[in-house]
Amino acid sequence: MKEEILILLEKHENWVTEGKSIFNTSDSSLASTITVLSTPSEDENSDIQSDKQADASLLEATYPDVWLFLNNIEKPPTVDEIIKERPIITNSNAIDWHFQKLTGKDITNLTVKMIEKSDRLCNHLNKKHKIVGKGTTTIECLSNALCQYFKEDITTSWKKVENFNDTESAKSAPTTPLIASPIILEIGNGNGDFAVVMEQRSICKSHSAARAFEIMTAYYFILNLEYPKDVSCFMEFIQRYFLKIQPEYGSKSKNSKTKQRVITLMKNLPK
Incomplete structure (x- = not known):
């Protein structure tokens, strides 16, 4: 070799x-x-x-x-x-x-599927739960709507900052004794600059919100990280509904109710 x-x-x-x-x-x-x-x-x-x-x-x-x-x-x-x-x-x-x-999945297909199904999902959440997703991109709007439904905090995964430097990322990114959860920082006012940050360090940058979201999601698997409590249902839904990663046992969330809440929404969505 x-x-x-x-x-x-x-x-x-x-x-x-x-x-x-x-x-x-x-x-x-x-x-x-x-x-x-x-x-x-x-x-x-x-x-x-x-x-x-x-x-x-x-x-x-x-x-x-x-x-x-x-x-x-x-x-x-x-x-x-x-x-x-x-x-x-x-x-x-x-x-x-x-x-x-x-x-065994292609992460680059994730946001393609999210965009394809965004209208159906957002229409369902608006009609049944009066939820309106907000954001400058389809990915952000859908993420915002799903977090509202699950009563979770989108800023745990997606945060907007005016400027990007070491000081700003340190203020915006979560930290833990071990590897912190990856978070997307959207830099500036709709300029299309994004960074994926962990442990107060920028590890990957992109001009695409979709690409930043794919990278953030991939890191949970590559680094074997648990989903943060504040977005556990949201990330579990992304995993199960869009990526079709549905383990029979176990979850990347500590919350025992996460899986059931996600499956309930999936069952209630229009075919």
């Missing part, structure tokens, strides 16, 4: 992310610059498929090491440690890959 990875590295020396390695392994000889494929130019279009296959090969090769690092029961890594030692986990393409590896 080591030789195969080194061969792939020789073929893809241009795989860089801000000049930093985004893979780390326990083998120091492989811990040097292993990176994710950058956006290809027009001249490279013919190589896209082979590049994607090689990208997946590298992710597959490093997956066991990354999984063991993230699931250290004795000393769970902090976000700072993840960024420093396994920065691959902050790369957008790698996030998609890891989520699909864990769940």
Whole structure:
């Protein structure tokens, strides 16, 4: 396996992310610059498929090491440690890959399905419960409406700030002794800038509300996090209704009533 990875590295020396390695392994000889494929130019279009296959090969090769690092029961890594030692986990393409590896689902389909079903959901919530979702995007409006229905706090997952810097993110993002829940910070007044923040650190930025929402959701699974109490039903609904991840037993929420409340809404929705 080591030789195969080194061969792939020789073929893809241009795989860089801000000049930093985004893979780390326990083998120091492989811990040097292993990176994710950058956006290809027009001249490279013919190589896209082979590049994607090689990208997946590298992710597959490093997956066991990354999984063991993230699931250290004795000393769970902090976000700072993840960024420093396994920065691959902050790369957008790698996030998609890891989520699909864990769940068998494509996280990039999540917001497509949310937008497709938003009218039906919002109309039902308005007609039956007089709920009106508010926001500047379809994703935000739907999220707001669902949180109203479950009597939960959308600002636990989605917060608006005027400017983004270390001080502002520290004020806006929740923190816990271990890894805090991911939260979307919408920066400015409708400028389309978003950051996903954990433990008062920005771990991923996007110009798309939909993409930020996908990344936030994926992190709950990649980092094996419980849903916060204030949005447990909302996130469980996203998981079960849109992603179709419906474990027969267990939940990512500590609240024993969460699953039943979510299933009740799902059953009452028009077909």
